[in-house]
Amino acid sequence: MTYTTTLAPRALSLFITGTDTGVGKTLFSAALLHALARYHPRVVGMKPVAAGTELIDGVPANDDVLALRAASSVRVPPELDNPVLLPDPVSPHIAAERAGVCIDIAHLVACHRALEQLADAVVVEGAGGFHVPLSATETGADLAQALDLPVVLVVGLRLGCLNHAMLTAEAIRARGLTLAGWVANHIDPAMLAQEDNIAFLQQRLRAPLLASIPYQAAPDPRAFPVCLPAAWQHAMTRHDTTLLA
Ligand SMILES: Nc1ncnc2c1ncn2[C@@H]1O[C@H](COP(=O)(O)OP(=O)(O)OP(=O)(O)O)[C@@H](O)[C@H]1O
Ligand SMILES: [Mg+2]
Numbered sequence: 001m002t003y004t005t006t007l008a009p010r011a012l013s014l015f016i017t018g019t020d021t022g023v024g025k026t027l028f029s030a031a032l033l034h035a036l037a038r039y040h041p042r043v044v045g046m047k048p049v050a051a052g053t054e055l056i057d058g059v060p061a062n063d064d065v066l067a068l069r070a071a072s073s074v075r076v077p078p079e080l081d082n083p084v085l086l087p088d089p090v091s092p093h094i095a096a097e098r099a100g101v102c103i104d105i106a107h108l109v110a111c112h113r114a115l116e117q118l119a120d121a122v123v124v125e126g127a128g129g130f131h132v133p134l135s136a137t138e139t140g141a142d143l144a145q146a147l148d149l150p151v152v153l154v155v156g157l158r159l160g161c162l163n164h165a166m167l168t169a170e171a172i173r174a175r176g177l178t179l180a181g182w183v184a185n186h187i188d189p190a191m192l193a194q195e196d197n198i199a200f201l202q203q204r205l206r207a208p209l210l211a212s213i214p215y216q217a218a219p220d221p222r223a224f225p226v227c228l229p230a231a232w233q234h235a236m237t238r239h240d241t242t243l244l245a
Contacts, residue, residue, distance in 0.1 A: 009235035011116035012040065014123055014180060015149040017140065017172070019164035021128040023156025024185035024213060026064045029125045030071035030221035031211065032152075037073050039233040040120035044072040047082050048108040048143060049096075049127045049134060052089030060087060064125060071221060076118050083111045093133040103134045105146045112147055120235055124149065130168050141175055150180035152210065157197055158188040169205050181210040181229070189215045 014032070018025045029045055037043045045068025053060035065082045072081075084103055086095035096103050115122045124147065126132070132140040144151060151172045155165045165182070172179050182205050184198045191197075202209055211226045 009120075011119055012036070012121045012232055012235065013112070013116060013147075013149050014232075015126060015144045015147060015151045015177075016123060016154060017126045017130045017144065017151055017168065018154040019129060019156055019161055019168055021132075022187075023154050024183070024187060024219075025125050025154050026067050027213065027219050027221055028152075028154050028183050028185065028211060028226075029123050030067050031213075031224065031226050032123050033068070033071035033073075033121075034222055035226035035228055036121040036123070036232065039228070040235070042074045042119040043121040043123070044074050044076055044081060044115055044119040045069065046080075046112060046115055046122055046124045047127075048111070048124065049084040049086070049092045049103060050082055051086045051092050051095040051127065053085060053087050060085065067221075068123070068125060072119075074119055076115060080111045080114050080118070083108055091133055092127050093135050096135065103138070105134070105138060105143050108143060109146050121232075129164075130171050141171060144172070144177060145175045148177075150178045152180055153182040153205070153207075154185055155182055155201060156185050156187045157194050158191050162197060162200060165201055166204065169207070179205065179207040181208045183211045183213065184209060185213040186215040 016025050016029045033043045033045055047065045047068055050062035050065050053062050062085055086099050088095045088098050126140045130141050153168055155161050169179050186194060211224060213224050216223060
């Protein structure tokens with residue numbers, strides 16, 4: 001038997017999770033899209049499951065989805081960058097049940113694979129924290145694992161975040177996933193010893209600090225630097241082995 005191995009470029013893709021809901025995943029995801037756009041012509045954000053809509057021009061819309069689209073450089077069909085849009089701003093499994101929707105991880109993965117064909121870099125923002133329930137039996141961790149992506153952890157700096165960050169890093173690695181980096185987000189200007197907390201996590205998370213986001217009265221994803229690992233500045237390589245027989 002003869003095998004040939006071809007090396008084909010593949011979209012860079014990352015899964016963004018956080019220590020909690022409301023810790024800056026969307027702000028960082030948008031910043032990451034802007035940073036990646038310096039190296040990749042087509043970047044797109046994906047919010048597989050969004051819970052909470054408001055009517056804009058009579059059409060239900062979700063803030064995260066709009067923010068990621070604003071930071072993307074290509075337009076894609078809405079059913080790909082946001083396959084599940086749920087009206088109620090509650091945990092996705094409850095929002096889905098209320099809407100009579102079944103969240104199908106295989107479908108979310110298929111949408112992500114389609115986006116990889118349409119863009120050079122795909123930034124996927126998870127809902128809530130890593131173990132947020134998506135159904136009675138599945139969580140965001142199952143989605144991250146099914147997508148099989150490197151994970152970036154956004155740490156919302158507030159009292160208790162060290163425990164949340166360590167637990168989340170452990171959960172990511174327990175799924176066999178790579179913690180590709182983490183982000184320190186100064187969401188609470190009144191928090192004491194912020195730099196000591198960052199120093200602890202730099203020692204213990206065993207992953208690079210990609211950004212330290214200052215507290216901003218009007219948060220702007222272009223207002224702080226993102227440190228991109230060199231590997232993210234190039235398309236990834238797909239090892240595509242074909243059996244010739
Ligand atoms: N560094 C910051 N300074 C000031 N406000 C911030 C900062 N980071 C985030 N925020 C604000 O905190 C709120 C939550 O941020 P964001 O929406 O990015 O969090 P999230 O983790 O994506 O939340 P969700 O779980 O709802 O997706 C937003 O109103 C955002 O503008
Ligand atoms: Mg968000």
